[in-house]
Amino acid sequence: MMRIFGFGLLLWFIALTGFAPGRAQGQRDLKVEKDTTPESPAPARSVQIPRSYALVIGIATYKNLPEQLQLRYSERDAEAIYSVLISPEGGNFRAENVHTLIGSKATLANMRRELEEWLPSAAQEDDRVLVYFAGHGFVAQGQAYLAPYDIELDRIAQTAYSMHGLGSAFGKIKAKCKVLLTDSCHSGAITPDADVQTINRSLIDLTRSVFSLTASRDRERSFESPDWGGGHGIFTYYVVRGLEGEADENRDGIVTADELAEYVRSNVRAATSGKQNPTSDRSSFDPNMLLAYVPARAAPRESPPPRFGTLIVEANMDDVEVFLDGKSVGKVHKNQPLRLPGLAPGIHTIRGVKMGYEPDGPRDEMVYPGQEKTVTLKILIVRRRNKAAVEAFEKGLVLYTKGYEDNYRKAAENFEKALALDPNYSQAALYLGRTYNALFEEEKAKQAFRKAIEIDPDYLEARSSYAGMLLDIGATDEAIRQLTFVVQRNPRDAMAHYLLAQAFRLKDEYARSIEAANTAIKLNPNNPESYLWLAESLRLSGEYEKSIE
Template identity: 25%
Template sequence: MKFNYLIAAAISLSGIAGAAYLYQSTPLGAAKVLAQAADAQTELPEELPALLKAYRQTIVLLADEKTLNEKERKEAIRVGSALFHDNLARLKKLEARLEQTSSLSASQRLSYVDGILNYIESGDNLYDADRLAFREVLTYLQRLVAKEQTLPAVKQHKRISEDLSALAEIEQNYDQELKAIFARFETRSIELKREKWDDYLTKLRKIYQREQILKDYGVILPYPEIPDASAEKEIFGRGLPPKTVVLSFDDGPHASYTQEIAAILKQYNVPAVFFEVGRNVGSIDAQGKEKLNKNADISKSLKAAGHALANHSYSHALLSKESGDNLRAEIGQTDQLLKAIDPSRSPLFRFPYGAKNKEGMELLSKLGLRSVMWNIDSLDWADPVPNSIVERVLSSVEKEQRGIILFHDIHERTVKALPLVLDKLIADGYRFAAWDGSEFKVGKERQAAPEKVSLGSEYQDSWAVVIGINDYQKWPKLQYAVQDANAIRDTLINRFGFAREKVITLSNAEATRNHILAAFHDQLGHGKLKKDDRVFIFFAGHGATRQLSSGRNLGYIIPVDSDPAQLSVDAIPMTDLQNIAENLQAKHVFFVMDACYSGLGLTRGGNAAFLKDNAKRLGRQMLTAGGADQLVADGGPNGHSVFTWTLLQALNGKADLNGDGIITATELAAYTAPAVAGMSAQTPAFGSLPGSEGGEFIFELRAETEYLSAKTNQLSSEEIALNNKLSVVAAKPGSEAPIVIKNLNGGEQKISAPKLVQGSSRQLAQRANDQGLQFYKEKQYAEAEAAFTEALKYRPDFALAANNLGFVYFKQQKYPEAARWFENTISMDPSRAIAYMNLGDALARSADKEKARKAYQSYLELAPNSSNVTYVREALKKLN
């Protein structure tokens, strides 16, 4: 079981985070909590303050790690790890204590859990940062309460879920403070001040001192030691070839996380060594006979997958303090159990905490075992934030260039961090060595990793200039431009997270020549942009072309105050947009021009998409609605142009041609250009502007989280009709056929569609669910049903897909089938209120009025202030 107890985020001590996110309840002092617990004939568990104490002590140990010398740092980490395992033991005791509450009545059990929750949420003298010490307690309580089927238990389950969501958001919000504690990077020239976190540390240091903590755990730092000759027999990883690493995982096997890690390793086709704790796989009876438990099957599957099984002691004891029979038992019993699992187990051993003594090293030699250490420490046992773990590992690998990486397969955060680490290491050309019986070596069969692209924009800020003009003063008025611009603005903000204040919008009379140029020069110029920013520019309005004396055509966009007779004076030539793009201090700039004659945006063509190092390359790109001699069609749904409607569908996810959750400018063009050309007399053009270095503008799609219900909007008949046409002429996800589109000079270019990315089972499930939502909104119910079914094949416990599949059945009037899936959803997530409403609807139409009434009432209990309350109350009236 994971235990995310260690260094939490540096949280505002004024209680802002807690007030905003943690479950709102009446503050209870310690005495009141104990009194409430006494009503349930029990006490507040003594393990809770002990967990908090160890958590605080570890913060004091590691808060200023960068100031410690190597010996101090090593001992601080070792004792911190010991504190961690002490808390694991406390957690097991607490779980056993909670299991004993089964002898109490249901109301007493719930009251007892309430006492614990009240202490965690509002106990006296608890800082918000302290509450992260109890994350695993909340996780266990959530599972315990889920066993109850009563409505009070469901409400309590919801309360715990909200607390866990609060902790997750707090961790994310204070990622920098965690990095400041754990990341071993060079000191920056300017150190950011974090007074509130410092206040918290000052408070803790008045209670605990590092030296005393170390001494309490049997550590007094000695003078420098004479190097031990036996250390030469150990494997640290520094002797590996350049750009070669070994993945190692300690402390397992874990009932679920080890298998998830094994699945990730299989996906990337890389080997690992699993250093297992003996008591996790079995025991030795009084007659000296081994008895394996169910976790041993996990170990066997690891061996069958090509990974090495290795010894990590029997009980994870501090072996530097052990000797004689105890030391022999710790090493020998685990060796016996591993041989029972697989006679060819590896002869590798890792001392818990890296702590060893001379006797232990001699014993290894007698047993034919070799000590394996590490030179790259993920600190995943301490750091609760996956991104921080990733940065630490990658920074260490960059410094060491080779070595053994230490992970632990008993934490969810390790599961989340591992794919990010592997993506980067594979992209940087690192090889993964396996134990071949005598040494760590890269096998030929391990060289080829599956193609997997995982891109991150790494943008700092996102800016946009969105212009739409209908009411021209001296040009024909338009009907669609402002509507198009507003839809693009809303998509940027709501779909892609652009800050509203950074989306500059100019409509009709605001869109004068001076205002448009000022948006670029004044609002985006003068140092306001940073080198890692992105800028998106959208223009919907008139365009024009003028032939120069040289015979070359020059394109213009037309501001609202432009005079057709003064085109060269008060219109904006496309060459000016080129210059603007080249001068903007941003990583990526992308122009999308929905205007007549907008194809003349470039003096040279070409496009290069170097996805691997996209973050390092400048990108200046343009996508236009039509060629230099073409009018733009405005026959799209809801007053949109055909081009902008297609663009909106592309941004909604249809342009993610390789399924990696990211839409590049090239993918956007590859989807939009053939689709628009196939439905109108327009041939959109795409290419790179002067100053581009091949970088790609990137849109990162957010995973769909909508639970379908009677309130979910679907597309109109007109919108569905156009989307059906799009499905015929647009580029298809996963297709590898070249796509021919116009470049910005009027010539042709071929774009190779990216190959479909496989991803993890979780990613594939989410992708299928997102596709199902698109199909549902287009009323393609058979396709939606197939997509949600696919999602559940990848993730059988995916409550979101279960609900959505149920609602597809509901829309097809298959009410009994729908009710079953809504019940499945509730089984997976008992606090999901919308599923109760959907279940009520399905049961009502199945004429099961009594069950429908209960489902509706459960919804009202769980979501008394939701927007669906009126709908549910009306449904209840109809049942009477």
């Protein structure tokens, strides 16, 4: 699908006290401008990540727009941005500091509240603020607007969020560093090229004192397609890949503004055959500005050439989870390859996993600059358990279900025996983790849960159980990361949603806790813990009568 205009992915990074205001194939823009205050000598580089806040907005299905104007991947894009922001190998934002407005939550009222009240009140002088928007953009009476979920086309000025308002909101945020990513587009059936130019120009005009990375030139459109990572806006796909470390050209573990700009620019241009041209001005921003910290990427080797290659992953079965360099990049299906462009030249590890089968890989695959390479994953061997291992596991399971310390210790011995006999027995590792957790031996439990996930990375039950233990020991951020992985792959996982309700309650994010608890109750009305966290969050948010109900 072609998305009419690309407010591009506008990435604004405001340094110091600079003023900042206020997506078939679809469409998006990058321009860099710097604060005019005198430059001071650059200090020695050190990895210092400021306290950070983010608002992530994504709308694909609009309440009042006709079918032909609905988008496909905006909400998926927003989820990808959220995941990379809260990752310790990425944005390094604390989970409670990243608010999301996805789908029907992204109303005009909610956007105003988050942009004009929450961010200005939360962020302080030395903090970092990021706002991401994926969805439509429109023009009314010569003014450009971002389209919330409840926009009305005959009342755009009254029901959309104006660029002027965005500029004003950003100006009230006290943070030293501000980033705005807008991957906006709309259908060509309703917006002519002249309006595309108006929108892109409005974005540029709002960033006269900031670092801006614009997804396309004035009259260009930004694109979305299933060809990028299973379905993304092209611009957001490359931004996420870049922040995950692919843009770290010199392999020092840091993704700088210059690296991300060059990575996104070259890859978007190549992917669209020159139809979409991100732009940036190297003279107008600090090229060493830190955008992501990815220490796992650091390596004492020479920098690869500044060109990129593509892996096209195919599989003989549906629902095969693909891991690239140890990170999940999505699922591949039998007749639907997974395309992974924008990879740095060199050796990458690929692994395909499917629950109940032996994995294919990990194995090394060479990526060549400017070339596409097809990788075929073959999931062939059903895991067959060692008979003695199964017997030990079942004996341990009986003991585990009886409860009490003595039974737990005997159960742990049997699960350990099962794993020794069959090192790929992920269920034994899961229950070993649960057993040690029941014994309050958290370090052993953590090792066992991680073993279960290492054996079967798509073992969602293991990830949820691990998250539950993490909540018990106060590791709430990592729990949220594990649970986010689960619900993105299975939105109907009631256990994950009720654990998210608990996690957000512990983070004092009552609205998000209430939303997660209501989802859990809808999926499984018989789980009392979901009602507990719902009532608790309602009470703490001042809705006393609802909490009593």
